[in-house]
Amino acid sequence: MSKAASSLPRTIGAHAVLLTYTAIALFPVIVIVVNSFKSRNAIFRSPLSLPTSETFDLIGYTTVMAQGDFFLYFQNSLIVTVASLFFVLLFGAMAAFALSEYRFKGNTMMGLYLALGIMIPIRLGTVAILQLMVASGLVNTLTALILVYTAQGLPLAVFILSEFMKQVSDDLKNAGRIDGLSEYRIFFRLVLPLVRPAMATVAVFTMIPIWNDLWFPLILAPSEATKTVTLGAQVFIGQFVTNWNAVLAALSLAILPVLILYFFFSRQLIRGITSGAVK
Template sequence: MSTARHSTTRSLAAHGVLILYTVIALFPVFVIVVNSFKSRRAIFADPLALPTSETFDMVGYQTVLKQGDFLLYFQNSMIVTVASLFFVLLFGAMAAFALSEYRFRGNLLMGLYLALGIMIPIRLGTVAILQIMVASGLVNTLTALILVYTAQGLPLAVFILSEFMRGVSDDLKNAGRIDGLSEYTIFLRLVLPLVRPAMATVAVFTMIPIWNDLWFPLILAPSEATKTITLGSQVFIGQFVTNWNAVLAALGLAIVPVLVLYLIFSRQLIRGITAGAVK
């Protein structure tokens, strides 16, 4: 009884800490959204105040909708983010399953090699990546961004998922083999459902850098037809004058899809983060 009570207490404490961190993390989002509905003078006069009948102003959203094709920018960001997440989770899970399940010469070295991608930023290879994309004819295409973000997210995905997959019962997988299941079926029907919290964790930590990235869209896909929402928002930021109403409105609109994706993965994310707190 005491052990169960202790586990419950630790679980509640972990959930409480996670909720506190969420509130702290969402406070800047709250400030951005609130100020996006205020006039420029009100933004600088009292940035933490809520809009009133005197300070309420939709000029930022009007400017965003009139200047630039932000619906297209949203569409490009969604395509790049969703496609990159799909390939990161698919290839990352497959590589993690191979590293955790099969013992072969060089297994450890292969895992270390993949883990190097976590420590070495992909931006160090920007020049080489740009040369490859130019030679392949993929400049100013969403495919270039998807390929780069997939390569960027794979090291973390393999590192996290391989640790979780090592905890999957060998008896369960061996029972599947005795029943005649193929390795692909074991991977898809037995292993993946058990590591969904880990996959949700990987998805959340992968999608935010992709959605907010400015570097690679600016270098690989700067054309009007392939701009992402982050790159499209830069049109309101000038060298000497910045349209803060439009910037905050664009950022406020850009936050919505990220929050939706976060809510989709939040339940599994909490399970993945607190998995070790109830053992």
């Protein structure tokens, strides 16, 4: 039996596992989207059934469009998420390259110090962060959210990327230095393409908490001009009465951009998993 034929069952098995996990993960999303097109009574009576001619209702979407500027909220969330991911991946990869490539006194301690951010929640410093933003004049700005989310995502990025960069061949990097490449070109042209699956992993695990976060938008940027989608959806969640049609419609609209970003980054992640399964 040829090598390609023997690896075929493993390839099929890897894809089957990925499809199973994808179906499980997407089931709650499908339920939310389906119920967003149904009347309030149908949501509670038959939450798992598809909309029919009697239960189909767009009242949730009309309420969302009429209440607040949700297109602005989407824009704010997208700007904050994309900008934060860019800085997390850039600075995290640069720090990871320095820690993995250069041996210096305190290298291990520096790595442990950066890894502490994974174990200590950034929300513990909310008061100090708020005071810092007030002193800097950054309250009610998207810049404040981008700075906080960048600091929040860097520890995990450095921890993951440094382990992958240690596996990059030293011969390849030394060959680049012999050819006259600078350290920056070695980093961007040789190292980053080889750790692309790891960067996709960091992006996936960093993106979801940023998009879904309610705490820091509520504390640092609660104004109408800087509201995010998650904060804007809270308008429909009251103390006594909750407009479930509007909540589900807002969540359905909020899911679409993050799914696009997820599939964009997860392609590299899935490619790395499936390629490793057939070696």
